[in-house]
Amino acid sequence: MLDSTPEYKRYAIYFAPREDTSLAGFGVQWLDMKPHVSKPRRYGFHATLKAPMRLAEGVGFEKLCQQVDILAGKRPPVSLGFLKISQLSDFLALVPERNNVKGLNKLAWKCVRFFDPLRAPMTHKQIIKRKNLKHLERENFDQWGYPYVGNQFRFHMTLTNGLSKPELVEARSQLDDCIGNSLIEPVTIDSLCIFGDPGKDGQFELLERFTLRGVSGKAE
DSSP states (O other): OOOOOOOOOOOEEEOOOTTTTTHHHHHHHHHHOTTOOOOHHOOSSEEEEEEEEEBOOTOOOHHHHHHHHHHHHOOOOHHHHHHHHEEETTTTEEEEESOOOHHHHHHHHHHHHHHHBBBBEEEEHHHTTTTTTHHHHHHHHHHHSOOGGGGGOOEEOOOOOOOOOHHHHHHHOOOOOOOOOTTTSSEEEOOEEEEEEEEOOOOEEEEEEEOOOOTTTTOO
16 A cells, blocks of 8 residues: 555546556557547546545545455456447447456446445535436436446446547547557456546546455355
């Protein structure tokens, strides 16, 4: 654990590939070199398990780390299989090739619920920003602080901003050129990562990584 962690505006629980993997190498290369990736660049190359949140009063970074470590000790790794590039709404992302990955939704849903007691209430600004949500998304946002959880969850690693159709075609071509052999290996969620938001549109930073140590079939 970091000896001294500066104060961050928000914290998130992500899946992020380990630095020595080809997938992580692709993420660094892609987000560093392309003009239409300002949003995913800010948030980092990841898949969301618990969306960025302000910590509740009386909850500090050490408490967050303790709770993440507790959950990581109970949950087994999740094998995603191979990933593929897919268009989701108006952006491109990496998603699992196969549907209904065993254990994936359970892990994501557990993260949402387990860490929610650490989350501060939403601010008025955050509520206004999400004013155009659909009914189920609104219910999720009001209860869990994020619209895309539970039945609305879909594992994805965002690769672009929202783009026009011509921009999507161009970005897909650039991705095909950049990705090389990065998707030829199956991917496993083997850890939970804490990322910090420094504020002022700064890039999220990886603060801690906790290896999933649970035994398959025995997870709570």
